[in-house]
Amino acid sequence: xxxxxxxxxxxxxxxxxxxxxxxxxxxxxxxxxxxxxxxxxxxxxxxxxxxxxxxxxxxxxxxxxxxxxxxxxxxxxxxxxxxxxxxxxxxxxxxxxxxxxxxxxxxxxxxxxxxxxxxxxxxxxxxxxxxxxxxxxxxxxxxxxxxxxxxxxxxxxxxxxxxxxxxxxxxxxxxxxxxxxxxxxxxxxxxxxxxxxxxxxxxxxxxxxxxxxxxxxxxxx
Amino acid sequence: xxxxxxxxxxxxxxxxxxxxxxxxxxxxxxxxxxxxxxxxxxxxxxxxxxxxxxxxxxxxxxxxxxxxxxxxxxxxxxxxxxxxxxxxxxxxxxxxxxxxxxxxxxxxxxxxxxxxxxxxxxxxxxxxxxxxxxxxxxxxxxxxxxxxxxxxxxxxxxxxxxxxxxxxxxxxxxxxxxxxxxxxxxxxxxxxxxxxxxxxxxxxxxxxxxxxxxxxxxxxx
Amino acid sequence: xxxxxxxxxxxxxxxxxxxxxxxxxxxxxxxxxxxxxxxxxxxxxxxxxxxxxxxxxxxxxxxxxxxxxxxxxxxxxxxxxxxxxxxxxxxxxxxxxxxxxxxxxxxxxxxxxxxxxxxxxxxxxxxxxxxxxxxxxxxxxxxxxxxxxxxxxxxxxxxxxxxxxxxxxxxxxxxxxxxxxxxxxxxxxxxxxxxxxxxxxxxxxxxxxxxxxxxxxxxxxxxxxxxxxxxxxxxxxxxxxxxxxxxxxxxxxxxxxxxxxxxxxxxxxxxxxxxxxxxxxxxxxxxxxxxxxxxxxxxxx
Numbered sequence: 047x048x049x050x051x052x053x054x055x056x057x058x059x060x061x062x063x064x065x066x067x068x069x070x071x072x073x074x075x076x077x078x079x080x081x082x083x084x085x086x087x088x089x090x091x092x093x094x095x096x097x098x099x100x101x102x103x104x105x106x107x108x109x110x111x112x113x114x115x116x117x118x119x120x121x122x123x124x125x126x127x128x129x130x131x132x133x134x135x136x137x138x139x140x141x142x143x144x145x146x147x148x149x150x151x152x153x154x155x156x157x158x159x160x161x162x163x164x165x166x167x168x169x170x171x172x173x174x175x176x177x178x179x180x181x182x183x184x185x186x187x188x189x190x191x192x193x194x195x196x197x198x199x200x201x202x203x204x205x206x207x208x209x210x211x212x213x214x215x216x217x218x219x220x221x222x223x224x225x226x227x228x229x230x231x232x233x234x235x236x237x238x239x240x241x242x243x244x245x246x247x248x249x250x251x252x253x254x255x256x257x258x259x260x261x262x263x264x265x266x267x
Numbered sequence: 268x269x270x271x272x273x274x275x276x277x278x279x280x281x282x283x284x285x286x287x288x289x290x291x292x293x294x295x296x297x298x299x300x301x302x303x304x305x306x307x308x309x310x311x312x313x314x315x316x317x318x319x320x321x322x323x324x325x326x327x328x329x330x331x332x333x334x335x336x337x338x339x340x341x342x343x344x345x346x347x348x349x350x351x352x353x354x355x356x357x358x359x360x361x362x363x364x365x366x367x368x369x370x371x372x373x374x375x376x377x378x379x380x381x382x383x384x385x386x387x388x389x390x391x392x393x394x395x396x397x398x399x400x401x402x403x404x405x406x407x408x409x410x411x412x413x414x415x416x417x418x419x420x421x422x423x424x425x426x427x428x429x430x431x432x433x434x435x436x437x438x439x440x441x442x443x444x445x446x447x448x449x450x451x452x453x454x455x456x457x458x459x460x461x462x463x464x465x466x467x468x469x470x471x472x473x474x475x476x477x478x479x480x481x482x483x484x485x486x487x488x
Numbered sequence: 489x490x491x492x493x494x495x496x497x498x499x500x501x502x503x504x505x506x507x508x509x510x511x512x513x514x515x516x517x518x519x520x521x522x523x524x525x526x527x528x529x530x531x532x533x534x535x536x537x538x539x540x541x542x543x544x545x546x547x548x549x550x551x552x553x554x555x556x557x558x559x560x561x562x563x564x565x566x567x568x569x570x571x572x573x574x575x576x577x578x579x580x581x582x583x584x585x586x587x588x589x590x591x592x593x594x595x596x597x598x599x600x601x602x603x604x605x606x607x608x609x610x611x612x613x614x615x616x617x618x619x620x621x622x623x624x625x626x627x628x629x630x631x632x633x634x635x636x637x638x639x640x641x642x643x644x645x646x647x648x649x650x651x652x653x654x655x656x657x658x659x660x661x662x663x664x665x666x667x668x669x670x671x672x673x674x675x676x677x678x679x680x681x682x683x684x685x686x687x688x689x690x691x692x693x694x695x696x697x698x699x700x701x702x703x704x705x706x707x708x709x710x711x712x713x714x715x716x717x718x719x720x721x722x723x724x725x726x727x728x729x730x731x732x733x734x735x736x737x738x739x740x741x742x743x744x745x746x747x748x749x750x751x752x753x754x755x756x757x758x759x760x761x762x763x764x765x766x767x768x769x770x771x772x773x774x775x776x777x778x779x780x781x782x783x784x785x786x787x788x789x
Contacts, residue, residue, distance in 0.1 A: 063374045064332065065354045072357025073375035074382050077645060079426060079638040090382035111285070133286045136293025137637070148637040153284045154294035155633030160311045161299050162635050170628065173520040175621040183620065195613060197570050198521035211420020232420060237624070238631040246623060251616035298635040370642055380648050383641065389650040396656070400665035416669060430641050431652055457654045458661065467662035469669065 060091070067093060071101050081145025081235065102139065102146055109135045143234035144241060170210075177203045178212060182233070183248050186216040186226035212236065281312065288314060292322050302366025323367060327360040391431075398424045399433055403454065404469060407437040407447035433457070522574040523614035525552060537611055546578040569697065576696045577607055580762045599762060689721050695729035695763035698752075702739060703761065707753040729763075736761075 060067045070091055074082075088098040111134035137148050150158045170178065177200050180192045192200045204227060207213040216228040234241065281288045291312055295303070303311075309319040332355035359372050371379050391399065398421050401413050413421045425448060428434040437449040450463070460466065519525040529545045529552075530537055553571050584600045640646075656664070698713060710730070717723045730752060733739045738756030743749070 060378070065357055065372070065374075069355060069357035069372065070375045070378050073371035073379050074357075076358045076369065076371040076637070077379055077383060077639075077641060079641075080423060086385075087382075090385060091378060134290060136286055136290035136295075137297040138634075140634075148297060149634040150294040150298045150637075151286070151290065152630065152633035153286075154291045155635075157281070157291050157312055158294050158298055158635050161295050161303065170625065172621070172625075175625045176520055176617055179617045179621040179624050182624070183617070195610075195617060196521050197523040197574070197610075197614065199570075205418070208418060209414045209420065211414070211422065214419070230420075235636075236631055237627050238634070246620070248616060248620060251619045252612065298637050298639075300639045368639075376644065380645055383645050384648055384650075387649055389653045391652065391654075396664055397668040400661060400668045403661070404665045404669065426638070426640075430646060431649070432646075433652075457652065458656075458658055460658055465658065467658050469662050469666045 060093075067091065067097070068101050068105065071098065072105065075105075075139070075146065075148050078147065081141075081143050081147045081231075083145045087146065102141075106139045109138050111135075140238065141240050142238055143231040171203075173198075173200075173203050174206060178207060178229075178233075181207070181213055181227050182229045182242070182245060185228040187228075188219055188222065188224035188226055190222075190224055192227075281314075288312065288318070289322050289326065292319065293326060296326075296360065296367060296369050299368065302363055302368040304366050308367065323360065323362075330356045330359050332356075391427075392424075394419075394421075395424050395427055399428055399450075399454070402428070402434055402448050403450045403463070403466060406449040406463075408449075409440055409443065409445035409447055411443075411445055413448075521614075522571045523611055524618070525549065525571070526574060526578075526611060527615055527618070537608060537615065542578065542582045546575075546582040549578055550575055572697055572700060573693060574607070576700045577603055579700070581607070596762065603762065689719075689725040691725055691729045691732060692763040694722065694726045695733055698726060698729055698733065699738070699761055699763060702752060702754040703756075707742075707751050710750040710752060713752060 060070045063070070065072070071087065074087060074090060084095050084098045084102060087102075088095040091098065093101075111132050134151065136151055136154060138151050139146060140149055173196075176196055177192055180195050181187055181204075184191065184195075189200055189204050192204070204213065208215070208227075211230055211232045213227050213233070214230050216226045218225055229242070237245075239245065281291045284291065286293070292308065295308060295311065305316050305319045305323060308314075308323075309316045312319065314322075332353050355372065357372050357375060358369050360367060361370055397417060398413055401416050402408055402425075405412070405416070410421055410425050413425070425434065429436075429448075432451055432453045434448050434454070435451050437447045439446055455462065458466075519528060526545065526549060527537075529548050533544060535545070553568075553575055556571075580600060581604050584597070641649075701713065702708060710727070713730075714723045714726050717726060730739060730741075734741065736756070738754065738761050740753045740755045742751040742753065
């Protein structure tokens with residue numbers, strides 16, 4: 047909360063406007079067409095990152111149906127609804143692929159889908175999903191190594207994943223000279239996660255295979 | 268109000284979801300790019316036009332800072348905040364040229380404008396230039412096809428080109444339903460040519476391009 | 489590892505397995521590779537991966553490959569070879585279990601046990617990724633129900649954008665178009681471009697393929713044996729593999745006159761041969777010296 051007070055000087059101009067800094071942040075969120083990090087938002091608004099993150103958390107909760115009383119931003123503030131639970135909005139604010147962005151709420155996907163045809167992407171095949179999984183967990187990785195794990199040639203599948211923007215080239219292996227691949231931020235976006243660390247750990251899926259990891263890394267292709 | 272009750276049957280499915288019909292309408296408004304008329308919204312939501320217009324008016328007021336208790340949509344509804352005045356949101360719902368869309372609130376246009384400009388350059392990136400070239404020579408063309416030709420995802424680049432007025436939508440592909448794009452007259456203007464026929468033919472640069480057409484059509488996405 | 493090598497019981501013969509053909513519903517097209525098929529078979533028999541009942545699963549695996557050949561639905565060579573490698577390994581393992589052997593002392597036995605462990609390890613690894621793939625699929629599907637707000641810039645903001653700098657003449661622009669439209673990767677999917685970075689071809693792997701063909705058939709000419717080789721490198725490596733197998737006394741050559749047709753005949757035991765005990769000299773020569781040891785199954789180009 048002290049961060050908040052520290053930044054009041056910077057807020058002054060925004061604070062005088064209806065809705066204050068919180069509404070200013072909302073106004074910016076309305077025009078971005080790709081995820082914006084809290085740093086970018088803070089720089090654009092002339093606020094500290096801490097303040098922006100506090101406001102983002104408030105908005106997120108509020109859209110989900112919890113009314114949060116933000117000090118200094120809500121002008122009238124009737125005490126009755128502080129923290130009260132209300133119906134959620136039709137949209138949500140999410141931190142995805144390292145940035146914040148507004149999404150329609152999944153409960154209304156059927157309705158929204160009627161209006162937004164083009165955003166729909168075809169489902170990935172089983173082969174594409176498996177290849178995507180190996181690349182996501184073993185990146186940067188060559189096609190040969192993905193092939194070795196899957197037991198089949200993956201060239202055309204990798205090409206499809208690149209075209210879809212889910213995978214991109216990541217230089218070449220210094221030893222073999224083979225092209226390496228990694229997942230993109232668009233992949234994170236599609237997965238709805240902020241970073242690769244949010245992928246579930248692979249270890250529970252590899253029971254008692256501690257040794258195998260090193261074994262396969264040693265013979266990296 | 269009777270319209271409201273008349274439409275309850277149509278509402279049933281939406282009414283059971285969090286936030287109800289109002290949130291469903293919000294979900295659509297939040298993500299549509301083109302303004303939608305109340306008729307279009309009603310058809311997509313399976314509600315009557317009268318109900319949709321009532322909901323639109325409520326949302327508009329609410330975004331402007333007046334809390335409106337919508338009958339049947341706000342599940343808990345503490346009476347304290349019925350009709351109470353609150354801080355406006357950073358966005359507003361406007362009826363422009365016969366269609367509804369959510370815009371950022373004009374009070375923050377300086378902040379939003381600064382934010383928008385921060386990420387912009389006066390020059391097109393190489394990726395944008397190449398995408399422009401593919402669209403100019405293959406129009407009308409879907410993003411998926413441009414992606415296939417360029418071997419990378421081009422969604423955000425195409426959006427930039429549209430924003431820059433160099434490219435515009437040109438209907439949908441009758442087969443796949445994908446949005447098609449073409450170059451604009453502003454593009455011709457910038458190129459200093461009167462019509463697309465004046466674009467230099469590229470066949471001399473591309474010996475044996477005939478095959479590629481079939482290749483990409485075959486694996487149309 | 490210490491699992492005793494016992495005589496496998498109830499090895500179904502070819503007739504009885506084909507009689508049960510009708511019960512085998514899954515089509516190969518449903519599987520994304522040999523590991524997927526193997527996992528499918530193991531699951532079907534409710535077996536633990538690590539306690540693979542080799543006899544049953546091997547037979548079904550081989551039968552599956554045969555069915556696929558009969559269907560002849562454009563089976564890509566590299567895809568087929570992957571299946572064959574697994575099939576050969578499974579056959580080796582199954583064959584080993586048919587032999588009466590109490591103690592593991594033979595080098596051959598050790599190699600087989602290693603091959604088995606490696607197969608299980610790779611299978612488990614694949615299984616892990618398959619599970620993760622299922623998770624990715626679910627998440628992607630759930631996430632696709634959310635639509636991001638990505639609307640066009642409001643006109644008054646678009647007007648703020650700096651005037652675009654455009655210095656390209658129509659000719660320069662045509663050049664960019666030509667370059668962008670140039671086919672980047674003309675290689676058809678089934679060929680692969682791995683040879684561009686000098687992918688290794690394994691003598692052992694090729695010997696495995698040759699062994700598989702010769703063991704179960706009549707004498708074949710060298711021309712026939714390399715008819716499906718996708719590159720000169722593979723032809724050369726198959727020739728080297730034959731020399732190795734000759735040294736191993738499992739094949740014999742017949743060539744009536746210099747430069748005439750070379751016929752290769754299987755002279756080894758009908759079962760139980762493995763490329764695993766071939767000389768190491770070619771293997772070590774083709775991989776960087778920093779890698780001390782490579783197992784045959786791990787060469788996949």
